[in-house]
Amino acid sequence: MNIGDAAKATNLSPKTIRYYESINLVIADRLSNGYRDYADAHIHKLRFVQRARGLGFSIEDCRALLSLYEDRNRASAEVKNIAQKHLEEIEAKINELQDLQETLSHLVAHCAGDHRPDCPIMDGLSGTVHETAKGTSKLH
Amino acid sequence: MNIGDAAKATNLSPKTIRYYESINLVIADRLSNGYRDYADAHIHKLRFVQRARGLGFSIEDCRALLSLYEDRNRASAEVKNIAQKHLEEIEAKINELQDLQETLSHLVAHCAGDHRPDCPIMDGLSGTVHETAKGTSKLH
DNA sequence: CATAGGGATTCCAGTGACTGGAAGGTCAAG
DNA sequence: CTTGACCTTCCAGTCACTGGAATCCCTATG
Incomplete structure (x- = not known):
């Protein structure tokens, strides 16, 4: 899935998705032609960030939340704290x-x-x- | 009155006052040594801007309000509109x-x-x- | 008179979270 | 082979300051 489709799937703009990659928030794979390639896991992360931003969380909060999202052993206390x-x-x-x-x-x-x-x-x-x-x- | 005293008189920082001058909002006179020189009229304008910013008006709004402030023939409708x-x-x-x-x-x-x-x-x-x-x- | 300090000056860069635009590479259809 | 839609990177701009560096000026003291 290339960036345009990922954009449609997440309700983010391609620009924003590239920006998120530039700050190491959500990093796509690359195809041999240099195009970014998005799998389901990427889409889920981007949607997660989209929702968190929609709730007004800062990018740094999103970064922390994303790493808790990926952490099966997280304590909900950490999420709640943020x-x-x-x-x-x-x-x-x-x-x-x-x-x-x-x-x-x-x-x-x-x-x-x-x-x-x-x-x-x-x-x-x-x-x-x-x-x-x-x-x-x-x-x- | 130099910029440090103007800052104290207006509750703005010297940096902010210089910034306001750089965007042509409130322009001070200059002494022969290059220092900015603030007269009462300057102080009044700076205080006006300080209050307007404190009420959340944008700089561009402040610019418009300042010019209405200086305009003896203004219509209060214009102020109210902003x-x-x-x-x-x-x-x-x-x-x-x-x-x-x-x-x-x-x-x-x-x-x-x-x-x-x-x-x-x-x-x-x-x-x-x-x-x-x-x-x-x-x-x- | 030299110097130390506390001002003042300018200019450049960074903040947050993108967004716009330019210049160029890639791909599928006609 | 060309067209047009997509993709890439990089640079600049947004808003209203703020921090910092390098340099200059003024006053007071030894």
Whole structure:
């Protein structure tokens, strides 16, 4: 199975599959013409990574999860540990974004949004206005 | 005022301030020795950008907002438009993350997390298990 | 006056996870 | 034999910085 078919089978792009190989995540065999060759085991690994990425795991998490996936003697505790950490990061980010949402939606709600220059959003950004007791939020 | 003091006054790093200048966002004057020189107007702009970034606006949004900030004849509608779009992106991302959180927290909750290899998280990632009717989520 | 330090300057490279595009090799069909 | 669809590699760009190297400038002290 060549890379195009592997792409269809995994819902990844050929580019992404080549990228995964370049970082030694999933390495295909090669045919005599230099083309990559994908067997079922490769497809399973790629689909595994595709799902893990879809759940927001980083590539390094995927690498760790993949090696646990291949390990018949793994402890589920190791898997759970990775997933738990990731879940906490997601929850932290949700909280961050909800804070931003709250601040922004208030500003937006109070802006007339007409031809006049007066604008509570601008006032908020320029510090004209008393800040809410949040501390400056940082994304990422 | 040189860049170190400007950094303290704006809660940005000198690196970041130089970066902002390199992308023509906030351009300082120069002293005869080549040092950047920051006047009050520069500091106000930098603080404005710092707050906007803190609310998650992209640099390009900041650029647009800054030019509206400087425009005495702006229409608040333009500001609101930018903020509204950004707010919608934030809300979309919150929804995405909440979907992930739900899926992940279920998987994590059902994993024993002990020395045994059996693991519902792994089952979920390997596609062993029936998927919930969500469609594959994509992060960005 | 030499020197030591703490600034400042520029430029290059790296981050994460791809994606786009160029230049070229391979294969099956007509 | 040509066409077109595929494959290969490599380089560059994304976003918003951040780290680090090499060099320069300013002030204070011995």
